[in-house]
Amino acid sequence: MNVCSIEWVVCLLLLSAVFFLIPGVRERQAFLCVCNVAFVATMIPNFAGWCALAGFLGIGFIAARVLLSRPRKWILVVYLVVLLAAFIIFKRYVFAKVLLPAALFRTIVATVGWSYMLFRQIQVVVDVYQGQIERLPLWNYLNFQLNIFGFVAGPIQRYEEFREHWKDLKPILSDAESVLRAYLRIFIGAIKMGLLGGFCFNSFTTCKNLLADPDRAAQMTHLHRVLLFLVIFYTYPIYIYLNFSGYCDMIIGGASLFGIRMPENFDRPYLSRNMIEYWTRWHRTLGFWIRDYVFTPLYKAIAGHWPQKAASLAFLCYFVAFFLAGVWHGSTWNFIIFGVLNGLGSSATKLWETFLVRKVGRPGLRSYLQNASVRAAAIFITVNYACLTIYFFRPELGLSYSMVKNIFAPHL
Amino acid sequence: MNALTNEVQQVFCDVFGDDGIILTEGMTADDVPGWDSLGHLNLIIALEKRFGIKFATAEISRLKEDGQNVGTLLELIARKRG
Numbered sequence: 435m436n437v438c439s440i441e442w443v444v445c446l447l448l449l450s451a452v453f454f455l456i457p458g459v460r461e462r463q464a465f466l467c468v469c470n471v472a473f474v475a476t477m478i479p480n481f482a483g484w485c486a487l488a489g490f491l492g493i494g495f496i497a498a499r500v501l502l503s504r505p506r507k508w509i510l511v512v513y514l515v516v517l518l519a520a521f522i523i524f525k526r527y528v529f530a531k532v533l534l535p536a537a538l539f540r541t542i543v544a545t546v547g548w549s550y551m552l553f554r555q556i557q558v559v560v561d562v563y564q565g566q567i568e569r570l571p572l573w574n575y576l577n578f579q580l581n582i583f584g585f586v587a588g589p590i591q592r593y594e595e596f597r598e599h600w601k602d603l604k605p606i607l608s609d610a611e612s613v614l615r616a617y618l619r620i621f622i623g624a625i626k627m628g629l630l631g632g633f634c635f636n637s638f639t640t641c642k643n644l645l646a647d648p649d650r651a652a653q654m655t656h657l658h659r660v661l662l663f664l665v666i667f668y669t670y671p672i673y674i675y676l677n678f679s680g681y682c683d684m685i686i687g688g689a690s691l692f693g694i695r696m697p698e699n700f701d702r703p704y705l706s707r708n709m710i711e712y713w714t715r716w717h718r719t720l721g722f723w724i725r726d727y728v729f730t731p732l733y734k735a736i737a738g739h740w741p742q743k744a745a746s747l748a749f750l751c752y753f754v755a756f757f758l759a760g761v762w763h764g765s766t767w768n769f770i771i772f773g774v775l776n777g778l779g780s781s782a783t784k785l786w787e788t789f790l791v792r793k794v795g796r797p798g799l800r801s802y803l804q805n806a807s808v809r810a811a812a813i814f815i816t817v818n819y820a821c822l823t824i825y826f827f828r829p830e831l832g833l834s835y836s837m838v839k840n841i842f843a844p845h846l
Numbered sequence: 847m848n849a850l851t852n853e854v855q856q857v858f859c860d861v862f863g864d865d866g867i868i869l870t871e872g873m874t875a876d877d878v879p880g881w882d883s884l885g886h887l888n889l890i891i892a893l894e895k896r897f898g899i900k901f902a903t904a905e906i907s908r909l910k911e912d913g914q915n916v917g918t919l920l921e922l923i924a925r926k927r928g
Contacts, residue, residue, distance in 0.1 A: 497926070564902035594904070710883075728906045729886060737891050744891075748884055796864075796879040 435476045437586070437684050438627040443620065450691035453604055461601040463577065466692065477546040477586075479767040486524070490548065491579055494555035495515055498562045500571050510563045514556070521552055527765040529622030538751045548587045549762060553723050554579055558593045560727060567593060574600060583689035589699040590719035591684060599694045606693050619687035641665045646835045651844035664711040664835065675703065678717070691814035704820065708786075709779030712820055713756065720759060729755040745788075752784050753777035763827065768834060772826040772837035779819055850924060854916075857896050859901040861889045871917030875910065886910055 435442055449469065451717050456462050478484055487634045495512040522530045525548065558575065578596045598605070634732045641662045651659055682699040703716035713721035729794050733751045737744035760773025775814045800810055826834055839846065855869040864882045875881040876903075880891070888907070890901050901909075909919055 561904050564904070566902050566904040592904075708912070722907070725883065730903055730906055732885075733887055734891060737888070744888075791880075798878065805882050 435473060437681055438624055439653070443624065443686075446620070446688045446691070450688070453692055456527065459603050460599070461598065462693075463573070463702045464559045464601070466575075466582070467577055469804075470577060470585070472548070473582045474580050474585060474775055490520070490524075490551065490672075491555075491576065492518070494559055494579075495570075495572060495575050498559045498567075499565045502568075502570060505563050505565070510559065513559060513838040517552070517555070524548065525765045528767055528770075550584065550586070550588050550590060551579050553590045553591070553720075553727075556727060557590075557723065575691050576811055581694075581770070583685050583692075583694060583696055587678070587681060589685070589697045590723050591697055595697065603693045606695055608689055613691070615779075616690045617681050623679070623680040623683030623685075625685060625828045626676045628680075631676035631680060634669045634676060638669040638673055639782075640664055642833070642837065645840050646833055648836075648840055648844040651840040659844075661699065663837065663841050669824060670827070671704075671821045674701075674824055674827060677714075677726070704817045705751060705813055706816050706820075707809060708783040708816055709756070709774045709776065709819065710752070712816060713776075713780065714760065716820070720762075724755050724759045728758055734770065749781040749784055756780040760823070764829060766829045768828055769830045771831070772823055775823040775826065779823070850927075851920060852922060853896065854893070854923065855894045856888065861885065861892050870919065871915065872917040874914070883910070893923065897923060897927055899923065900906050901926075 435445075453462065453465065458463055474487075476489060477705065479833060493513070497509070497517075501509055501513075523534065558567065558570065558578070562570060574593075575598060577600065578591075578593055581591070581596065584591055607616055644654075645659060645662045645666065654662070679700040681694075686696045686698065697719050699718050701715040701718060703712055706712035706715050713724070715721075729751055732754060733744070733748060736747045736751065740747065754777065756779070757773040757777035759775040761769055763769050763772065786798070794802065828834065847885065853870055855867060856916060858867045859865050862878055862885065862923050867878060875886065878885075887906070890909075893895070894900055903921065909912065909922070
């Protein structure tokens, strides 16, 4: 079921209207569980899909329960290796297809929501291993993983945040105005996704079809082709933002009607002044997850083994972390370029900051950061760099290449 | 100022390269130049080494959230040391 659809909104409003009439917490949980399973069922194509889902969820639950009683590092490492290998194969990553027999990919079944379940699962297992989660009932774990609010595309909620609301399931909107605000947020989300996002997507598609066709591109002037490219270059990031932030508005607003507070996922990302800040404003829950479960352990491991080299190897950690954040989005070469660009952008940010600290010291850096002209220039550079990364945020590498080629030489 | 605060203050001075840092419980990352994400990790690593303790990933993350300050950090260290 599409979140930006009449069916979704009608179901949401009707179910939320009766939800708090259900008397007990257990009964409310059961009601939401039925909603979760019914929603997931609309996206699982067949029995094999259910088996794959059960297997994927099962790996995490078994690992977490074993680690609860025996928190051994080797168990965590084996679990992570098996899970990530399975994920790479099931998502059919291009580099896996190069390395593994083709027959393997014909027999596997991937389901919707895997990418987000992966994050939730790793978070639970790592936090169990580190003693941050002391109990993990199967009932909670399954509903956390299959939570209708966030199953398809986030936001990536942490288990403890989920449990905080799940254990009570009481109204969190204290008065009629808060409820109206939630309805308004759902409405705004629908407008962003359906109307404004749709307009940007249509503009992008029209221009893309014109520029990708070498015969039509050849009939245009060079200036016309450049303008078409600029429309493509800027409307696609706007579309992605409207679509995803609109989706999050609908999800966060909808969840609040059921007593569940989902984490915010956007904070004016195109006003970021560098790529590290960008990832704390754009798809924030992903940026924070990557920081906590990739960057932090990687940097700590490096600093533990080579304390003298930690400062210089920090750039490598930034690159690896944001490269992975990019690659996670899709399985084709385009997303690998998207990952590389994000990795380079965030490493360059840290390199530049280190250079400034060496040159002008911490007080100098502070006045540099407070300078309005510097800030405006930094935002301008960052937003354009972010648009460049999003240019590759599509499955087809050939299309990305041919559009650039057709600006200059459509006949080639 | 108690002994723990004194020791933690010394770690702050070493990590952020500023001998003038005077810790107060209400102090936050905004008050210490260099206490950004990477500075936070360097601080955590230095504290782990100094006190022989381990911070969980979730704890490291929570310490950077709004409303957290040096007082929270001191409390957590004291709890971990038993």
